[in-house]
Amino acid sequence: EAQVTQNPRYLITVTGKKLTVTCSQNMNHEYMSWYRQDPGLGLRQIYYSMNVEVTDKGDVPEGYKVSRKEKRNFPLILESPSPNQTSLYFCASSLLGGDSPLHFGNGTRLTVT
Amino acid sequence: DAKTTQPNSMESNEEEPVHLPCNHSTISGTDYIHWYRQLPSQGPEYVIHGLTSNVNNRMASLAIAEDRKSSTLILHRATLRDAAVYYCILRSPFYNTDKLIFGTGTRLQVFP
Numbered sequence A: 001e002a003q004v005t006q007n008p009r010y011l012i013t014v015t016g017k018k019l020t021v022t023c024s025q026n027m028n029h030e031y032m033s034w035y036r037q038d039p040g041l042g043l044r045q046i047y048y049s050m051n052v053e054v055t056d057k058g059d060v061p062e063g064y065k066v067s068r069k070e071k072r073n074f075p076l077i078l079e080s081p082s083p084n085q086t087s088l089y090f091c092a093s094s095l096l097g098g099d100s101p102l103h104f105g106n107g108t109r110l111t112v113t
Numbered sequence B: 001d002a003k004t005t006q007p008n009s010m011e012s013n014e015e016e017p018v019h020l021p022c023n024h025s026t027i028s029g030t031d032y033i034h035w036y037r038q039l040p041s042q043g044p045e046y047v048i049h050g051l052t053s054n055v056n057n058r059m060a061s062l063a064i065a066e067d068r069k070s071s072t073l074i075l076h077r078a079t080l081r082d083a084a085v086y087y088c089i090l091r092s093p094f095y096n097t098d099k100l101i102f103g104t105g106t107r108l109q110v111f112p
Helices: none
Strands: A004-007 A010-013 A019-025 A031-038 A042-051 A054-057 A076-078 A087-094 A108-112 B009-013 B018-023 B032-038 B045-050 B061-064 B070-075 B084-091 B106-111
Touching: A004 A087, A010 A019, A019 A031, A019 A087, A019 A108, B009 B018, B018 B032, B018 B084, B018 B106, B032 B061, B045 B061, B045 B070, B070 B084
Parallel strands: A010 A108, B009 B106
Antiparallel strands: A004 A019, A019 A076, A031 A042, A031 A087, A042 A054, A087 A108, B018 B070, B032 B045, B032 B084, B061 B070, B084 B106
């Protein structure tokens, strides 16, 4: 089954403790992206990648890192999480091109205390 | 970056048609118009997309204005399962940039 898999689904952590949220897709998509969703602010793009070793900032990249060493994986790294990064995170993937639909994961709810 | 504007919320009764508008006055000539919806507690899911001509699929229809500065997602007969947040976004065909802006979408309520 074609899918985007995020792990974990829920994560509670403390300020400053490094964490990684994983994202994997099995559709051989070149494009992958991370979004955060907060009440009243909609979906905001954090980082995106158009192929292996190619990443670029979205609208809200501060406090996050990403890497794209393999085509199928696009982990989101929070080196020193802070409470304002408490949010619902979504990973998405697609083929390149304007007419390619995005496929989203089921989300990761992160709480930083 | 091209942006879209949508109403915050809309309401409909079950089995009635729903027309969800989206304004994208800064659209470029090659941007595709995509629609996604997000059901409660789920990730967004693809609904439909188009470039210039109106499009139909099993989920919905997409009507695109002649000047492409606006579009309308049409749900022909709303069901309770269509209650969701609907997002309209623009996607460039050029491979050097793909910074997608979702915004806050339109929350559709469907009443029985």
